[in-house]
Amino acid sequence: MEIYNTLTRKKETFEPLHPPHVGMYVCGPTVYGDPHLGHARSAVSFDILYRYLQHKGYKVRYVRNITDVGHLENDADAGEDKLAKKARLERLEPMEVAKYYTDRYHDMMDALNVRRPGIEPNASGHIMEQIDMVQQILDAGYAYVANGSVYFDVVKYNRQYHYGVLSGRVVDELLSATRDNLEGQEEKRHSVDFALWKKAQPEHIMRWKSPWSEGFPGWHLECSAMGRKYLGEQFDIHGGGMDLLFPHHESEIAQSEIANNCRPCRYWMHNNMITVNGQKMGKSLGNSIMLEEFFTGRHPLLAQAYTPMSVRFFILQAHYRSTLDFSNDALQAAEKGLRRLFDASSALAKLPLPETAANAAEVDGITKKIYEALDDDLNTPVAIAHLFDAARLINAANDGKAQLGKAAVTQLRQLFDDIVSGVLGLRDDRQGAGNAALLDGLVKMILELRQTAKSNKDFAASDRLRDELAKLGVAVKDTKEGSSYSLQ
Numbered sequence: 001m002e003i004y005n006t007l008t009r010k011k012e013t014f015e016p017l018h019p020p021h022v023g024m025y026v027c028g029p030t031v032y033g034d035p036h037l038g039h040a041r042s043a044v045s046f047d048i049l050y051r052y053l054q055h056k057g058y059k060v061r062y063v064r065n066i067t068d069v070g071h072l073e074n075d076a077d078a079g080e081d082k083l084a085k086k087a088r089l090e091r092l093e094p095m096e097v098a099k100y101y102t103d104r105y106h107d108m109m110d111a112l113n114v115r116r117p118g119i120e121p122n123a124s125g126h127i128m129e130q131i132d133m134v135q136q137i138l139d140a141g142y143a144y145v146a147n148g149s150v151y152f153d154v155v156k157y158n159r160q161y162h163y164g165v166l167s168g169r170v171v172d173e174l175l176s177a178t179r180d181n182l183e184g185q186e187e188k189r190h191s192v193d194f195a196l197w198k199k200a201q202p203e204h205i206m207r208w209k210s211p212w213s214e215g216f217p218g219w220h221l222e223c224s225a226m227g228r229k230y231l232g233e234q235f236d237i238h239g240g241g242m243d244l245l246f247p248h249h250e251s252e253i254a255q256s257e258i259a260n261n262c263r264p265c266r267y268w269m270h271n272n273m274i275t276v277n278g279q280k281m282g283k284s285l286g287n288s289i290m291l292e293e294f295f296t297g298r299h300p301l302l303a304q305a306y307t308p309m310s311v312r313f314f315i316l317q318a319h320y321r322s323t324l325d326f327s328n329d330a331l332q333a334a335e336k337g338l339r340r341l342f343d344a345s346s347a348l349a350k351l352p353l354p355e356t357a358a359n360a361a362e363v364d365g366i367t368k369k370i371y372e373a374l375d376d377d378l379n380t381p382v383a384i385a386h387l388f389d390a391a392r393l394i395n396a397a398n399d400g401k402a403q404l405g406k407a408a409v410t411q412l413r414q415l416f417d418d419i420v421s422g423v424l425g426l427r428d429d430r431q432g433a434g435n436a437a438l439l440d441g442l443v444k445m446i447l448e449l450r451q452t453a454k455s456n457k458d459f460a461a462s463d464r465l466r467d468e469l470a471k472l473g474v475a476v477k478d479t480k481e482g483s484s485y486s487l488q
Contacts, residue, residue, distance in 0.1 A: 001056065001375045003049075003237075004321060006245065006268040007166055011377055014267065016236045022053055022060045023235030025227045025265070027244055028120070030067040031101035032086040034290045035108045037311075037326065038274050038281060042241045044312055044425075045271040045320040047114045048378055049239070051423045062117040063230045065223060068098040069124045069206050069216055081216070084205045094206050098122070108291040111308040113425045119230050123222035127208045130217040130225045134196045134210075136259040146187040148199030148213030154192045157254050163192075166253055166268060167246035194251050196221055220251035224264060227252075233260035239269040271320045276301065277327055289326070298484070303328040309429045310335040316380040316424060337388070342428045344391035345416050347398040348409070356405035359393065363408040366390050367415055374423065387420065443474055447483045450476075 002011045016022045026046045029039055046064075053060050068083055087094040106116070123130075134150050137143040143152050154163050158171045174192045195218035200207040207214045217225075227235065233256075240249065249268065256264035273280065276287040289299050297305030306314075314334035318324040366389050373382035390412060396402035404412070420426050446465055453461040466476045469485070477484050 001052075002377055003267060003269060004377045005266075006270050012267070014236075016058065017234065017266065020058050022058045022237065023231035023265075024050065024053075024060055024062045024237040024239070025223065025231055025235060026062070026064045026117070026238070027223060027240035027248070028064040028066050029101075029105050030082055031098045031105060032083040033101060034292060035105045036281070036288055036290050037294070038241065039105070040108070040112055040291055040311060041274055041315050041320075041324060042239075042271050043109050043114045044112060044315045045378075046239045046269075047425060048316070048320070048380060048423065049237070049269070050115060050117075051425060052374055052378065055418065055423050061119070061231060063119045063121065063227065064117040065226055066098070066102055066120060066122045067219070067222065068094070068102075068122050069222075081204070081206060087205060095124075098124070111291075111295065112312050113308070113427055115425070121226045121230065123217070123226070124206070126222065126226050126229065127217065129229050130221045131197075131208075131210050133221060133225045133228070133255065133259050134212075134217075137196060137255055140258050142258045143196055144189065145212050146189075148215065149187055149195060150197040150212055151188055151193040152196050152251070152255055153189065154194065154254065155190045157258065161254065161257060163250065163254055166250050169246055169250065194218060194220060194247060196255065220248055221255065223248075224252050224256045224259065227264055228256070228260065233264070234262050235265050237267045237269060238265040239271075242270045242272050245270055272323050275323055275325045278325060281326070301328075303332075306331050306335065307429045309426055310338055313338045313426060317384060319377075319379055319381055321377070337384075338426065339430065340391055341387060341420060341426070342430070344394045345420065345428075348394045348412055348416060351394070351397055351404060351409050353406040353409055354403070356403065357407060358403040358405040359397075360405055360408045360411075362393065363390070363404075363411050363415075366393070367411065370415070370419060374419075380424065383419070384424075390415065443469070443485050447476070447485065451483065 001014045003014050004010070005012045024046075026042070029035060050060055050062050069081065083097055084094050086092075087097045090097065109116070134143065137152065138145070138150065142157050143150050154171060155175075157163055163169075163171050164174075171192060175190065197210060197212055197217055198215050199213035200215040204216070206216055208216060223238075227238070238249070238252075253263055256262075275281060276285075276289075279285065279287065281288050287301060289301060291308075291311070293299040293302065294306050294311050295308060297303075310331060311334075314331050315324065317330075317334055317337070366386050369386045370383045373379040373386065376382075393402065393404070394412065397404040446469060450462050450465040453459075453465065469476055474485050
């Protein structure tokens with residue numbers, strides 16, 4: 001099996017440190033908002049890796065973190081903690097926000113049939129491990145204290161090591177390009193230094209005691225500390241989205257190399273980004289689509305509701321390192337393609353098992369090509385193309401235009417079970433699409449009745465409809481633009 005290593009910028013034969021055991025760490029969500037298509041792409045991409053490694057007989061310890069503290073509004077160690085800001089705006093405790101959105105993330109990933117990791121640590125639950133790592137870096141002379149905050153000395157580190165080894169960035173260029181008017185910049189020796197520990201301002205909600213101040217850990221630190229705790233000082237695979245390559249993963253390498261005297265892992269893997277009609281997806285551009293909106297169809301950019309499996313199959317039809325462009329046409333094509341696969345699977349289950357060797361060699365060839373594609377850096381689009389070759393053969397046999405012998409049918413059934421259901425994680429949820437559309441239509445009809453009641457100043461009826469929906473797990477939100485709903 002070959003995987004592309006971002007660190008060496010080439011495909012390499014995967015050789016775990018302690019076979020058959022594999023240590024795998026993937027950066028999880030920052031839980032201050034609902035999961036969107038970008039979250040789905042990363043989760044599905046590394047779910048395929050997790051499933052395929054297990055399918056090949058490896059014993060995988062899969063760790064995926066939950067960031068619930070320390071992720072500031074920009075990458076220059078400035079601004080408000082994203083989760084704390086959400087808590088302040090909604091007048092909640094930060095851990096209430098974290099719990100709510102962690103549950104939302106799990107619900108959406110479960111719908112996408114993403115297997116949960118074996119270990120899912122929270123950053124806030126590992127403060128002591130992060131403080132210990134900061135102290136180790138200070139003791140080694142690669143960090144300094146400034147007004148109660150602790151910063152990693154990137155310039156000193158770069159003299160002996162290479163800050164930029166993963167991303168290809170050059171420290172001198174970063175220094176010249178960095179703006180000097182950012183909050184907290186005056187504390188740093190160099191503009192490229194990053195925070196290991198931040199002293200909390202009086203208004204900051206989330207804070208812990210440390211030898212340097214009452215504060216909170218820097219964002220990059222959590223993955224180094226938790227990866228070391230659960231996988232050791234060096235493990236096999238570290239994954240995440242391309243947007244984390246710099247500065248997050250670059251900083252992880254630097255701080256782990258000083259604290260552990262070695263780089264944290266051997267293989268770095270990154271999934272690429274989502275675009276919408278060729279444009280980067282983002283809230284500021286108004287084209288960010290939450291997963292629940294895909295499943296209900298309630299977004300202006302969506303022509304219809306899509307089942308979770310249609311979304312998963314859409315993601316798998318592009319290589320994980322390629323940009324994935326969203327459009328309704330692409331999702332509808334994925335929906336049709338998935339239907340063809342499951343129709344073939346249903347036909348396969350009913351095929352007879354004649355004692356003949358008909359088409360056994362062809363099925364052998366298809367099976368070999370599918371495994372070659374998956375062994376080639378998880379090339380799911382090519383693997384799926386060969387699955388459609390198998391589907392055409394099955395349909396021809398089902399229509400009486402070809403014959404499949406017992407061995408061929410048995411092998412195809414195993415192939416669909418191992419690859420379609422097992423590795424690709426696809427399940428037939430077409431009934432769910434009808435249910436989602438039905439639910440959406442019924443709720444919209446009730447909301448229209450409620451709006452009529454409000455227009456007639458029958459507020460008792462309006463409130464009763466809202467309360468009855470709430471009992472069924474449907475939360476109604478009234479705005480100036482009208483009423484909307486979400487599933488609780």
